[in-house]
Amino acid sequence: MKSVLFKIAGCLAGVTLLFTFAMVYTPCASAKNEKAAASGIPADASFIIKDRGLSPDDVTAAVSTYMPSGKYDEYVMFASGGQSGQVFAIGIPSMRILRTIAVFTPEPWQGYGFGVEETPLTNAPIGGDGQKVMWGDSHHPALSETNGEYDGQYLFIGDKSHGRIAVIDLRDYETKQLADNPLMNNDHGAAFVTPNTEYIIEGSQYSEPLGKVYAPISEYKEKYRGLATFWKFDRALGRIDADNSFAVELPPYWQDLADAGKGPSDGWAFINSFNTEMATGGIEKGNPPFEAGTTERDMDYLHVINWKKAEEAVKAGKFETLNGVKLITLKTAVAEGILYFIPEPKSPHGADVTPSGKYIVVAGKLDPHVTVYGIENIKKAIEAKDFEGTDPYGVPIIRFDAAKVTQVELGLGPLHTQFDNQGYAYTSLFLDSAIARWTVGDDKFTAPEKPWTLVAKTPVQFNVGHIAAAEGDTVSPDGKYFVSLNKWSVDRFSFIGPLLPQNLQLMDISKPGDSMKVLYDLPIGSGEPHYAQIIKADKLKTWEVYPEVGWDTLKQQKSDRMTLEGKVVRNGNNVEVYMPLIRSHFDPEHIEVEEGQHVTLYLTNLERTVDATHGFSICGFNISASIEPGETVTIEFDANKPGVYPYYCLEFCSALHLEMIGYLTVKPKA
Numbered sequence: 001m002k003s004v005l006f007k008i009a010g011c012l013a014g015v016t017l018l019f020t021f022a023m024v025y026t027p028c029a030s031a032k033n034e035k036a037a038a039s040g041i042p043a044d045a046s047f048i049i050k051d052r053g054l055s056p057d058d059v060t061a062a063v064s065t066y067m068p069s070g071k072y073d074e075y076v077m078f079a080s081g082g083q084s085g086q087v088f089a090i091g092i093p094s095m096r097i098l099r100t101i102a103v104f105t106p107e108p109w110q111g112y113g114f115g116v117e118e119t120p121l122t123n124a125p126i127g128g129d130g131q132k133v134m135w136g137d138s139h140h141p142a143l144s145e146t147n148g149e150y151d152g153q154y155l156f157i158g159d160k161s162h163g164r165i166a167v168i169d170l171r172d173y174e175t176k177q178l179a180d181n182p183l184m185n186n187d188h189g190a191a192f193v194t195p196n197t198e199y200i201i202e203g204s205q206y207s208e209p210l211g212k213v214y215a216p217i218s219e220y221k222e223k224y225r226g227l228a229t230f231w232k233f234d235r236a237l238g239r240i241d242a243d244n245s246f247a248v249e250l251p252p253y254w255q256d257l258a259d260a261g262k263g264p265s266d267g268w269a270f271i272n273s274f275n276t277e278m279a280t281g282g283i284e285k286g287n288p289p290f291e292a293g294t295t296e297r298d299m300d301y302l303h304v305i306n307w308k309k310a311e312e313a314v315k316a317g318k319f320e321t322l323n324g325v326k327l328i329t330l331k332t333a334v335a336e337g338i339l340y341f342i343p344e345p346k347s348p349h350g351a352d353v354t355p356s357g358k359y360i361v362v363a364g365k366l367d368p369h370v371t372v373y374g375i376e377n378i379k380k381a382i383e384a385k386d387f388e389g390t391d392p393y394g395v396p397i398i399r400f401d402a403a404k405v406t407q408v409e410l411g412l413g414p415l416h417t418q419f420d421n422q423g424y425a426y427t428s429l430f431l432d433s434a435i436a437r438w439t440v441g442d443d444k445f446t447a448p449e450k451p452w453t454l455v456a457k458t459p460v461q462f463n464v465g466h467i468a469a470a471e472g473d474t475v476s477p478d479g480k481y482f483v484s485l486n487k488w489s490v491d492r493f494s495f496i497g498p499l500l501p502q503n504l505q506l507m508d509i510s511k512p513g514d515s516m517k518v519l520y521d522l523p524i525g526s527g528e529p530h531y532a533q534i535i536k537a538d539k540l541k542t543w544e545v546y547p548e549v550g551w552d553t554l555k556q557q558k559s560d561r562m563t564l565e566g567k568v569v570r571n572g573n574n575v576e577v578y579m580p581l582i583r584s585h586f587d588p589e590h591i592e593v594e595e596g597q598h599v600t601l602y603l604t605n606l607e608r609t610v611d612a613t614h615g616f617s618i619c620g621f622n623i624s625a626s627i628e629p630g631e632t633v634t635i636e637f638d639a640n641k642p643g644v645y646p647y648y649c650l651e652f653c654s655a656l657h658l659e660m661i662g663y664l665t666v667k668p669k670a
């Protein structure tokens, strides 16, 4: 059907719509052999096409993304949730939102942050006001990799606003860990993984005194620093292993996005920077604002970090310990050949390694080119000490022309680059509101056009930031589908108030040359997605129900708190309630306590049926739990208000779901 419609669309270009619909039933010459299939388009469909005024391109887009009921998407995209602090799982090509994954922000449906003990939000950092931080600015998701391929096991994402990394287990799509960086209050180059997920890279953004301490801004150059943290990942445990992690001290430039090398560049990490001016702002004091101060120089520095050497230095004890973190100082990083700089134009944003691992593409926001560096050039230049001096902190600067392979002029405001399997790279152009397709001179895939050439620009609506191609960060991208994550939607959707949704546009990139087409606009109305990654759906080995009844989802093992039968255990002021849940009752249905008693509930969902989830809430105690088939959760609270509190199941789990209720009675103190 799809190919037929493509042909119809192709041979009908330029004719009027009315004529078009007549043609659907009498296909033109080039589509003659498809006549039977084409004439299979039902009259109803032709009527709808005509009635809705759909163009041939619209029809192609519609049939490219329509997913019949009960059919599954070929890919799943994990998109950051921006200010919502969450992650969205979105099916491709249908662009249906399948799930919000609660990460940094409480989410009542999933019982995340509302009393359930088995969630990592319990160790959220404490803010300046002494309160727990209950949100995050989720930026860049990274799927775990094996040999440079997404393996579908874990997802990591950075919280820019608090300098954290989250670990999500893709067996149940739940967040298992929030690792707080003890040295920095923010990040941006996070999360990026090395090709076998040895490390999760977290680069800082806005420099600070390391260790979350005070230093006046007047001592910026001496006391403020940037940071690259390499979090060791323990795959068997599914946790970041802080003890075997380390960090590299960086000058107080503002580090931006990062990428890990692969293939010939495996063992290296690349991090952009801006504000190598070390501007400190202070517009209110008559100083140039940050915006001007940070953009004076034509070149900033691509940070090139040899993490394998850093690992050796740590093993050899060449580190200092700060707040429990093994920190390689700038001095050691220089002395051990761990850190180098390469000039990069100008206020760069994305650093992206090509599928072969031979090249690093840097997009400078204020330069119309992307700059391509070669890892062989870089290694040679380091070997030959082909430096153009050092920066004020003694870091050797590799000569620009020695490291550079080429520059490709693309347009205004280049930000991020992705790759496909046809030898093309794609770069988002924020100011042009377009996606540039250009050829990578990479022998892994060869485009029909000449290498390092702009091939086409496709407009997107509007102000694109990140982009994601199917399997686009792996050693073998799939191409085919591509998503443009646009910041402004302006006139694309019905107005729903002055706060407009983001616009995620699906594009077809399956054919070469100037053929990229927008297929679908997905509004996101709950935060600004930054980056996304798209994985082949069949790589995800998701549990349909938890493996055993009584499952602790934080430990991913059987809980010793599970119960098959209801019971209440009283011990002085403590009341422990072991409660199974099954359609359609709780056991017990009465929980009788006295004012001031400490209540602990152990709830186990005994169901083995897919989708037989029960919820649990007690009014007035800020409690909301989701207990999925097999799961055991723990909830503790003080019954400090006398009264009668119904508890009930929040999920419409069965016809008698309204009867799935009980009473907590809190008797006043005598």
Ligand code: RUQ
Pocket (backbone or CB within 6 Å): 139, 140, 188, 349, 415, 416, 465, 466, 530, 531
């Ligand atoms: S950064 S597009 Cu984190 Cu580009 Cu937002």
Ligand code: CUA
Pocket (backbone or CB within 6 Å): 583, 584, 613, 614, 615, 649, 650, 651, 652, 653, 654, 657, 658, 660
């Ligand atoms: Cu269980 Cu409703």
